[in-house]
Structures are given as C-alpha cells and as structure tokens.
Amino acid sequence: MTTHIQHSRIEAGSHSSGPPCDALPLRQPGPGFDLLSGVRVIDLTTSIAGPSGTMLLADMGAEVIKIERPGGGDDARSWGPPFLDGESLWFASVNRSKKSVALDFSQPAGLDVLYRLVAQADIVFVNLSPRVATKLKVDAAALRAVRPDVIYVSITGFGLSGERADWTCYDLIAEGYSGIMDITGAADGEPQKIGAPAADMLAGQDAAFAAVTALYARRVSGKGRVIDVALVDSMARFSSCRIASYLGSGELPRRSGGKDSVIAIYQNFETSDHPITLALGNDNLWHRFWETVGQAELADSPGMKTNADRRRHRQAIVAKIAEILREKPRHHWLALFRGARIPAGPINSIAEVVADDALLGRGMFYQLARPGKRAMPQIGIGILLDGDCSLARSAPPALGEHTDEVLSELLGLDEEQRQALAEQNIIRRKGS
Template identity: 35%
Template sequence: MRQALEDIKIIDLSRVFAGPAGSMVLGDLGADVIRVEAPQGTDSIREWSPYVNNESTYYLSANRNKRAITINLKSETGKKIFYEIVKTADVVLENFKTGTMDRLGLGYAALQKINPKIIMCSVTGYGQTGPFAQEPGFDPVLQAVGGLMDVTGDPDGEATRVGLPVVDIMSSLYTAISILSAIRARDLYGEGQQIDISLLDVQVSSLANVASSYLMKGHLSQRMGNNHNNIVPYQVFHCKDKPLMVACGNDNQFSTFCEVLGRPEWSKDEKFRTNANRVENRDELSEKIKTIMVTKNAEEWFDLLSEKSVPSGPVNNIKEVFEHPQVKARQMVEEVPHPTLGKVKLVRNPLRFSKMATSVQNHPPLLGEHTIQYLQEELGLSLEEIQRLKKEGAI
C-alpha cells in the first residue's frame, strides 16, 4: 500500500523524546528517517529503564520506522560525510542546545549552501530567541514553567505534573506538522526554510480555555483535582469497585444523567437546572451524586449511561487499557521482529487511512545498525573506505 512520504528523506539528529517521536510519526507515513548518533551513542534515553535484554523500553517507544547510522560530527571527516548526506536530504531534525549546530558548522546557513531546498527543524526547550534560549528544556520543567502543573492536582494539594511527558508528546506532533507544512511550502515555492519549535511555546499554546479565561477575563484557573473549573458534573466518582469518569457537557446530558440515577427531579431544581447553577452549587450536587454512584460497579454504571449516550468511562490501569475490547479491535498493538529481542510489541500509530499504510515497517534500530549498509548504498563507499573511517573515529 502506498505511503504519503515515500520520497522524503529525513536526517534525524534528535535525542530523548520530542524530536525522535516527531520523526517517528513521519517514518510511520513512509519517510526514510536516518537516525544519526555519535559512534559511542548520543541519546541518553537508551539509559532509561525499564529494560528488555539491555534495550530501553523508553527508547523503543519513540524510534520505530528508522534506520540508524553513526557519524562523529566533531571530526572534519565526519562533517564531510554529513554534508554528502544532506545533499540528497529533504529535512534535518535536531534538538541540540541552541547554537550547537552553528558552532559545529552544521547550522541552517551552512546546510542551505549545500542544499538550498533543505528544511531544518530545531526543537529546544525555550526556542532559538529570547533571554532563556540557552536554558535546557525537559518536560517536567516545561510543565512547571508553562503553567500546566499549576492547574493540575487536588485543590488542597501541591501542583502536580501530568504522569506522561505531555509537553514532549505535543511538541513531537507540532514537529511533524511543521515539517509537513514546510515540505508543502517547498513544493509550492521551491525554497527550504528553518523551523523553530519551542517546548515552552507548545505548552503555552496548550493552555487553551485556561489561557483564554485569563486573557479575556483575568480569571486564574484553580487546581480542581478530577473536577472541571467550568463544567459540573465533569469529574470522577467512586463506584462500588473502582472510579468512573462522568462528563456531562451540557444540560441535556445532565438531565439524562439524573434519569439514570433515578433522580429526574434534580434537573428541574433551580440549584442544578443549568450548568451555571451547578457550578455555583458544585459541592452539594457532587455529594448527592456520590451517595448513589457507590451503589453499583463502574461497568454497571457505564452500561446504563452508555445506553443513554451520557459520556462516561472507568478509570483503567494500563493493563486494563490494553485488554480493552475497543483497543484490541483497533489493533493498537503491533508485534515486529527485532534483531536482539526476537519480537517487540509497539503501540501503533493512531492514524487510519483508506488508501495509505501506517504500519510498522522497521523495528527501533540499534545504535549504528545501518551504518555500513547506508554508506555503501547511499554514498557508494567501499568496505575498505568504511573500515578506514571507523579507525579514524569518523563513524
């Protein structure tokens, strides 16, 4: 089956998660992603546990559908090899500290001279400009600085980070979107360009209604635990066996919810009739609902609410997620061969097309796994030349 980016070559110098996960999305869409690391390794994510036979499961989660080569970009010979690769590439993706690529002689201005149509995407914590441009950027730090932690957690508890690297994940998607947009612009206008992705920018843009409430009204959103600042009931309720999330997004859904609970009169009560009333009387309504929800198991409530189209769902642990019948039906786990692990189970790309494939074509590569093959096939080097380059420390 065809893939959208079959003719696109991406040189990926990025490390950890935001950059690699972004290039992985493009690899899923058919791009030839060449992962470049130093001969001794560049990516600290390989050291992050848990491991399967010395392979980091964290690394495996962000690097499928890529080939891997090693080049010493600090050596002159290594730089020359990199320049040769750039001549036929469409994109260079990097997430070194701001200014590092320029100091190496590999910045956008230098690469543009080699390939005028090259697209260079730089992913950093704070961006290429501004007083914090030199600061290192790590997901939990950006969750803190960018306001996400301040609106996450219990009202009386401390600010809490989200349990997943959501700033990295969102940044990886913006990375993929920006590269696709730059490729489209190059196809239209014949020019490459430089892309500046800042994790802080991404986090600030994700504040959504919280940002709008402040910018338009000066309203500072508060931590609400599993509740919602502006909608009631939109929260977790404890059932007989486990918690259930209920999200009544409008008055009609609330009215139906009340019917399922056996309390239709609540939807006509002036204290609860409209969402504004319910927000004002949040505590009283929540206590009333809690006393009823604990009388049944979460799945029992889900079945009743689902039948009436009231949004709800049990709070599943990760084991339960992958045992969920819908997750299984959507085939969200794919097992692929791996050179040292036999087979690995990976989460599939969620994109579904009628005429394109997004399946896993290549396992997450070992460090430098494709160096010899790539230099032979793409640059036409002989085995003798490659061995010489290894001895020099260039690859």
C-alpha cells in the same frame, strides 16, 4: 468492552511468566503507509521530543536516517530500567522504522559525511541549542548552505531566539514553565507533572506537522524553511483553554484534582467498587442523567437549568451524584449510562489499557517481530488511513545498524573508505 470493564483491576507485575507484551498480537514488519514515500529525513535529535516527531514521519512513509554518536548513541538508549533484553523501552517507543548511522560529525571528516547526506535530504531535525548547533556547524545557516531548500526543524526548550535560547531544558522543566504543573494535582497537594512526557510528545507532534506543511508549500515555492519549535510553547498551547479563560476573566485556575472544569459536572466519582468518570457536557445530558438514575425531577430544580447555574451549585450537585453512585458498582453504572448515551467510563490502569479489545482492534498495541531477537512492543500512532492502521517497516534500530548501508548506497563509499572512517572512530559499523 463491557466484559473488560467489569474485570477487577490488573496489577502491574501480576504476569506469572514473561513481560505483558508477550500477550500482544505479533506482527511482521511490512511496507506501512506510503504517503511520504520518497521523502528523506536526517534526524540529529536525541531523547524523546525529536525522535517522536521523526517517527511520525517514518510511520507515514518517510525514510528517516537517524544520526547517532558512535560511543553511546541516542541518550534514550540508556534510559532504564526497565529494559527488554538489555534494550531501552523508552528508546524503542519512538524509534521504529528508522535507519541508524553512527557518525561523529564533530570531526571534519564526519561533518563532511553529514553534509553529503543533508544534500540528499528534504528535512533535517535538530534538537541542539543555537550555541551548540552553531559550534557543531549544524545550525540552519550551515545546513541551508549545503542544501538551500532543506526544511530545517529545530526543537529546543525555549526557541531559537531570546535570552532563554541557550538554556538547557527537559520535559519536566517545560511543564513547570508552561503553567500546566500549577493546575495539575489535588487541591491541597503539590504541583504535579503529567504522568507522561507531554511536552516532549507535543513538541514532536508540532514539529512533524510543521515539517509536512513546509514540505507541501515547497512544492509550489521551491523554498526551504526554518521551523522553530519550543517545548515550553507546545506545552503552553496545550493549556490554551485554561489560559484563555484566565485572560478573559481574571480568574486564576487552581489545582482541583480535575474537578473545576468549565462544564459543571465533569470529573471522577467513586462507586461501590471502582471509580468512574462522568461528563454531563450539555443540558440534554444533564436531563438524561437524572432520568436514568430515576430522579428526573431534580434536573429542573431551581438554579439547575443552565451550566452556569449548575457551576454555582456545583458542590451540592457533586455531593448528590456521589451519594447515588456509591450505591452500586462500576459495571452497573457504566452499562446503564452507555445504554442512555451518557459519557462515562472507567479509570483504567496501564495494564487494563493494553488489554482493551477495542484499542487492540485499532492496532494500538502489538509486538514487532525481529529476526533472532525477542519481539519488541510497539504503540501505534492512533491514525487509521482508509480503515488501516500503520505498520512498522522495521524495528527500532541497533546503534549503527545501517551505517554501511546508508554510506554505501547514498554516498557511494566503498568498503575501504568505510573501514578508514571506522578506524578513525568517525563511524561505528554494525556489530562493532
């Protein structure tokens, strides 16, 4: 790690041949975690939020059957560039270890097939507004009529009830509604969206967590549940500390470039070459910092003893620390602070993150081998079980890759029946 953080910043596009994923460890698909083995999930969702939630369940061992439109499939399949050999990398990031069935359930014959699959499922994920779900007959009431104990998971922008229930929403819209954009960005700058689909990913995680807890409760009660997750709610919860502070004090958080934490010194600083982050979260760290930089006497200066004192004098303290840190380069300060157990770190580019030996060692980034195709980059879930990281059971599926397998094995549809459905454009088969 020390060696890595002393490297100069790696610029995107600096790789002379092939994409950066070519440098990642290559893994073959394997059995993976089995904690949810025997659990079957029907995934009717598209884009990022729902697929990210069902992928978490797949990573934990559930069988996830992804139902897609025969024409184009999941919306995210077309999200690019960049593409890797014509495949969307956004789609690939949230769809491993799933089976793709291309099925048009807007037609009666297709809906019948879907209902037969739901009858054999434990959990169903849907990300349609209540009006559209009801129109397509995949609302909670319709699917619970098929299987009363099914766990129905809805992910929408605003929830299943209220005047906003049928309003359209994406991650960007949810971030705006939640307030997070208003407090993100430089003090004199515009509101900023978080640099990743945070509302989508948080809502997906909330949905997966709720689904598993409902599944656990069903073992005792035998009852299904209707789980209602909203992107705006998940994003507002993400801002809990800021919202609670406002509610209890009346002090409205403002954009500050991340330099207005309740912790007095908790921000980035420039060094003589690259910036670092520094977090002096308690009195012991405050004293250790000043001892480490050779100015121990400043720690007990008047008005500096408590965090509340230091917040009142934040501007002067920050100016003093900034003056000191600009004297030497990043690697000097990080090595020094690490030795003194003071929380500090680099501000890595994405290129540096994926080359981080510690993260690679924890299985966070790898290539997943695919027969006859280029390996696909994958990002781990960041959860180790008994010291092991998760292993994908299969690569993100091609559209309709498992249609024949699922309809044959689960529903007993023979070749003639499947071909008839294909000729009516109700299903799409592999290679068609």
